[in-house]
Amino acid sequence: MCLWRRIVARIPEYRRIIAFRNILVHAYADVGDPNVWCIASSKLPELRRTGAPAGPASGPLRRRYRSSP
Template sequence: MRPESAAFLWDVRIAADRIGTFIAGLTKDDYLVDELRRSAVERQLEIIGEALNNLRRVDSDTAALIPEVGRIIGLRNVLAHGYAVVDDSVVWTAASRRVPELREIIDRVLAT
């Protein structure tokens, strides 16, 4: 793994941890009515997507170890550029289900 690859993976890990902190103890309904938390989670998802996009650009072999990396980057693009069509339920699912799975994958990749 290239040295800069690890830095991008650490950025993903930190953003994933922040999302976990931001949504800890919340239900989906709690999340949907909390504008501040929604904004914070969306920002961290943007960071995850941008870091993985950078990783894919400089180290496609390592990026390929992350399932659905293209979809993760796509979500980042929607959040950053298609903000008017963001589906908060999709973001909640990403934050509450997919990010913890991604966090585990990142840990495994960093351990190699």
């Protein structure tokens, strides 16, 4: 199994996380800071308990997604 599939298998609600990211990227002007804070503060502890990387800049994915200088 590839690295991506192993990581995704450990992340609860990964589809909702991706959807929220898309909203933040494409409709950021319509999303209030209190909403982002509420979601992040309530869901982040659960995500951290999975042991999944926090983003492209962490763990084994860093090399793959590192931007060139």
